[in-house]
Amino acid sequence: MERKTRVRFAPSPTGPLHMGGVRTALYNYLFAKQRGGDFVLRIEDTDSHRFVPGAEAYIIQALTWCGIRPDEGVDENGQVVSVPSGRHPHAPYRQSERKPIYRQYAEQLVRDGYAYYAFDSAEELAALRAEMEAKGQTFIYNHSTREKLRNSLTLPAGECARLLEETTDWTVRFKMPADRIVKMDDMIRGHVEVNSGTLDDKVLWKRADELPTYHLANIVDDHLMEITEVIRGEEWLPSLPLHYLLYEAFGWQDTMPRFAHLSLLLKPDGKGKLSKRDGDKMGFPVFPLQWTSPEGEVSRGYREDGYFPEAFVNLLAMLGWNPGDERELFTLDELVEAFSIDRIVKSGARFNPEKAKWYNKEYLRRRSPEQLADDFIPILEEKGIRVTEGDGKDFAGGCFGKEYVRKVVALIQERATFVKDFWDIASYLFVSPTEYVEKDAAKFWKAENTALAFELAAHIGAMEGIWEKESFEADVENYIKSREWPMGKVMNCLRLALVGASSGLGIADIACLIGREEFIRRVDRARNTLGA
RNA sequence: GGCGGGUUCGUAUAACGGUUAGUACGCGAGAUUUUCAUUCUCGAAACAGGAGUUCGAUUCUCCUACCCGCUACCA
Numbered sequence: 001m002e003r004k005t006r007v008r009f010a011p012s013p014t015g016p017l018h019m020g021g022v023r024t025a026l027y028n029y030l031f032a033k034q035r036g037g038d039f040v041l042r043i044e045d046t047d048s049h050r051f052v053p054g055a056e057a058y059i060i061q062a063l064t065w066c067g068i069r070p071d072e073g074v075d076e077n078g079q080v081v082s083v084p085s086g087r088h089p090h091a092p093y094r095q096s097e098r099k100p101i102y103r104q105y106a107e108q109l110v111r112d113g114y115a116y117y118a119f120d121s122a123e124e125l126a127a128l129r130a131e132m133e134a135k136g137q138t139f140i141y142n143h144s145t146r147e148k149l150r151n152s153l154t155l156p157a158g159e160c161a162r163l164l165e166e167t168t169d170w171t172v173r174f175k176m177p178a179d180r181i182v183k184m185d186d187m188i189r190g191h192v193e194v195n196s197g198t199l200d201d202k203v204l205w206k207r208a209d210e211l212p213t214y215h216l217a218n219i220v221d222d223h224l225m226e227i228t229e230v231i232r233g234e235e236w237l238p239s240l241p242l243h244y245l246l247y248e249a250f251g252w253q254d255t256m257p258r259f260a261h262l263s264l265l266l267k268p269d270g271k272g273k274l275s276k277r278d279g280d281k282m283g284f285p286v287f288p289l290q291w292t293s294p295e296g297e298v299s300r301g302y303r304e305d306g307y308f309p310e311a312f313v314n315l316l317a318m319l320g321w322n323p324g325d326e327r328e329l330f331t332l333d334e335l336v337e338a339f340s341i342d343r344i345v346k347s348g349a350r351f352n353p354e355k356a357k358w359y360n361k362e363y364l365r366r367r368s369p370e371q372l373a374d375d376f377i378p379i380l381e382e383k384g385i386r387v388t389e390g391d392g393k394d395f396a397g398g399c400f401g402k403e404y405v406r407k408v409v410a411l412i413q414e415r416a417t418f419v420k421d422f423w424d425i426a427s428y429l430f431v432s433p434t435e436y437v438e439k440d441a442a443k444f445w446k447a448e449n450t451a452l453a454f455e456l457a458a459h460i461g462a463m464e465g466i467w468e469k470e471s472f473e474a475d476v477e478n479y480i481k482s483r484e485w486p487m488g489k490v491m492n493c494l495r496l497a498l499v500g501a502s503s504g505l506g507i508a509d510i511a512c513l514i515g516r517e518e519f520i521r522r523v524d525r526a527r528n529t530l531g532a
Numbered sequence: 533g534g535c536g537g538g539u540u541c542g543u544a545u546a547a548c549g550g551u552u553a554g555u556a557c558g559c560g561a562g563a564u565u566u567u568c569a570u571u572c573u574c575g576a577a578a579c580a581g582g583a584g585u586u587c588g589a590u591u592c593u594c595c596u597a598c599c600c601g602c603u604a605c606c607a
Contacts, residue, residue, distance in 0.1 A: 012607045047606055122605055129604095138533065140603080171605055189537070198535050203605045214607050238536055238602040263538075264600070273600075318556095322545060326555055345545075348600060352543045355557045365570095415569045425569085444567085480566090491566035503568035 003255070005037025007229050008222070009063075009070075012044045013055035016291035016299065017062045019351075020233065020265040020274060023316045027262065028231045029068045030317070030339040040225060041073025041081075043094040044218070046211045053294060056094075062288040065303055066313050067332050072225075090225045095217050102212040105220050105250070106172040106205035110152070114249035115204060117152040118173045119163050124150075142200045143178035172205040174215075174242065174249075182241040187229070187260035187341050194241045202242055215239060219246045222257055231260040231341075234348075260341055263320055263348040274351055284353040288312065306418030307356070311363040315356050320349040329362055361417045369410040373402060375419045376409055383423060385430050395432050395518050404513075411509055429513055432522055433500025436530060440502035444492040445530050452485050453493035454532065457523040461516065473508040497526030 009025040011017060017025075032039040041063070043056055060076050063069070073093045075081045080091050092098055109115035118141075120128075125141070132139040139145070146153060151173070152160045163170060180196040204216040212220070222230060240259060247256040265274045268282060276299060279286035290301035302312045314330055322345070323330075323338045330338060364372070377387050384398055391403030412426045436445070459479055463472070480487050491507055498510050498519070511519050 010607090014607070044607065050606060118605090120605095125605085136533085138603080140534085169605080173605095192536075194536070198603090200603075206605050208605070211605095213605070218607090233601090234537070235601055235607085240536090261537085266600080268543080318544070320544090324546085326546085328544095328556060347538050349545095350543060352557070355544065358557055412569090414571095440567090477566090486566095488566050495567060499567090501568090505568085507566065 003226065003228050005032055005035040005229065006040060006225065006227050007032045007037065007231060008040040008042050008225065008227050010042040010044045010218070010221075010232075011059050012047065012050070013052060013059065014047070014050040015052050015055055015293075016287045016289070017059045018265075018274070018276070019286055019288060019302075019316060021059075022062060022066060022068075022288050022312075023265065023319060024231065024233055024262055025063055025068055026066065026313060026316055026335075027321070027339070027344070030335050031229065031231060031341065032071075033336040034339055037228070038071040039068075040090070040227070041070035041093065042221060042225070043074055043096075044214065045094060045096045046214065046217050048096075048209055048211065058289065058291060065288060065309050067309060068313075095221065096211075098217075098221065099210060101224070102205060102216055102220060103210065106212065106216060109174070109204070109249055110172060112249065113175070114245075115172050115174050116146075117160060117164060117170055118201075118203075119150045119155070119167065119170045121169050140200045141173070142176050143197065146173075146175075146201060168207050170207045171203045173201040173203055174246070176201050176242070177245070182244055184240050184244055185258070186237070186240070187258055188344050188346060189237075189261060192237070192240070196241060196245070199241060202239075215242055215246065219243055219250070219252075223247075223250070223252050223255065226255070227257045229260065230257045231262065234261045234263050237261045260344070262344065263346060265319060266348045266350040268351050268353060273348070282353065284351075284356065306420045307360050308363045308367075311356075311360040314363070315359040319351065320345045329359075357417050364416055364418070365414050367413070369406045369413065372409045372413055372419060372422075373406040376405060376422050377402070379420060379423055380405065380430065383427070383430075393515060393518070395430075395514070395521075398431070400430060407513060411505055411513070428499045428501075428504065429510070432518065432525065433498070434525070434529075435500055436496055436526065437501040440496055441530055444489070444496050444502060445526075446489075446493075447532070449486075449489045449493045450527075450530075450532055452483075452490045453497070454523070454527065456480065456485075456490055457494065457497075457520070460511065461520050461523075467512045467516065469508045469512050472512055473506075476508065494523070496530075497523045 007028045009028045011021055029039045041060070045051055056074065056078070057076060060074065064076065070081055072083065072088070072090060073081050080088055080093065106115065110117065129139040141149070148154070155163070176199045177196040182194050182196055184192045184194070186192055202215055203213050205212050240261070247253055266272065267274050267278050274286055276286055279300065285300045285302045285305050287299055287301045288303060290304040291299045303309070310331060313332055313335070317330060317335050318328060321339070321343055324343055380387055386399040387405060388399060388401055390401035391407070392399070392401040393404050394400070408426050408429050409422065412422060415425055416422055456476070456479065460476065463475060480490060492502055494507055495504060496502060498507070498514070504510065514522070
């Protein structure tokens with residue numbers, strides 16, 4: 001019987017979710033949704049020492065921002081996510097809450113001869129490691145050494161029983177076969193073989209905190225939660241043989257999930273995988289949301305940098321995957337449709353901040369001016385501009401109608417990458433210029449031109465009716481051409497007066513936006529400030 | 533060191549034995565425009581190296597180099 005697709009994203013709450021982690025979550029989500037399956041969010045908090053407060057909430061908030069909603073798992077408030085049926089056969093989803101489950105499975109393996117109790121303390125092993133290293137050798141706890149160490153394989157039964165009873169720093173270790181070729185299949189990498197003799201006897205369960213390690217918890221939970229595919233980072237590929245052997249030891253081969261190991265995200269330049277420091281150093285975020293560590297250190301986020309979640313998700317999807325055709329822009333739903341595991345790229349993807357900006361720009365120009373105006377208003381207010389209903393404009397009072405803001409945004413949105421760029425691009429549409437860029441003034445504010453510009457301005461000021469771009473443009477052009485004036489010089493003169501610089505929208509756009517009264521005021525001010 | 537994975541323009545990628553090796557970002561040059569931006573056109577830019585297999589290899593095999601990961605009572 002075909003099982004219902006169930007995948008999981010299983011982060012460890014040891015810090016903020018890195019963008020590579022978001023990509024892993026995204027691919028899992030896309031895979032599940034495409035097949036009408038479930039996407040499970042499981043929190044792997046089995047390492048009590050590395051727990052970071054706030055990390056779990058951060059992870060959930062980050063996924064929420066991206067539009068990635070788990071069908072099962074933990075929600076923002078730490079509660080099990082609500083489902084229509086209200087039933088949660090797989091809960092709890094936080095491994096620390098599943099503590100009692102794991103011990104029996106560890107003991108089952110010992111009973112069946114697949115694992116054993118190890119009594120060597122962490123200190124003893126560290127000393128052993130140091131000793132071997134001093135001799136230029138590497139210590140590995142496996143078939144080559146386990147016979148000489150203190151464990152249930154070497155100690156008398158009575159002694160074992162006593163230690164199990166009286167001490168608390170023992171562990172359960174997997175008894176890795178001495179010489180077995182483990183044959184594995186990966187959905188991305190194909191067939192992979194490893195000799196078990198090179199692997200070590202991994203700790204599966206720790207008596208000290210009565211918690212499993214990743215390997216045990218992972219296999220047990222994936223089995224119990226009926227996971228059908230495991231899509232995770234490449235760093236897990238080396239432990240895949242152990243996981244295969246664990247499924248075998250438990251007798252769960254028939255329902256063992258299929259595996260897909262994703263390549264890592266690399267630094268934009270240089271070597272190595274993307275890390276938190278790169279972002280700070282090279283001026284781009286590596287985290288979806290801003291993160292403040294318990295120590296108070298702040299790391300920037302894509303959201304705070306002005307990225308739209310759609311753009312972020314899109315660029316992440318395209319890092320290591322392609323649709324097979326030349327499309328680049330995808331909504332989340334379109335990604336669900338187009339995604340396929342066999343178009344995932346094997347090699348590591350280097351992140352390119354420039355391309356990231358391009359994505360945002362594309363999404364920005366596709367947004368409605370209404371939406372963008374709403375995003376822009378808080379920035380305007382920060383700059384001391386008040387925004388009211390309607391389309392009024394009061395330059396002296398610094399107060400503008402929402403409709404006016406919308407009109408401005410509609411004209412500038414194709415010039416910006418982020419909403420936060422709007423102010424730099426269009427501040428002159430809210431504040432009358434009082435200063436004029438020296439270089440630009442030197443270039444354009446010449447007596448022979450200003451005289452013509454003033455004459456034109458007078459004509460414009462006297463134009464009948466409502467100013468509307470098309471008619472305005474036609475009239476002005478006609479006026480200039482009929483007099484055989486140098487169009488560029490005159491217009492740039494006017495622009496300097498209206499903008500305070502030699503860049504910006506077309507004169508007609510500006511004039512129609514700010515209106516007759518403000519137009520006249522700006523021309524007069526330029527004349528008074530720069531002279532005729 | 534051992535084990536595993538990877539390697540196409542600067543970057544992301546296409547190609548599934550035969551192509552002038554395509555596309556996008558970025559970059560350069562033109563054109564359009566009243567400036568700037570946009571837009572449009574054009575351009576520079578890659579098969580890591582070496583052996584095989586084959587009539588023919590970017591594509592298949594092996595070796596080397598380089599990169600990445602793992603090698604914890606972390607995930």
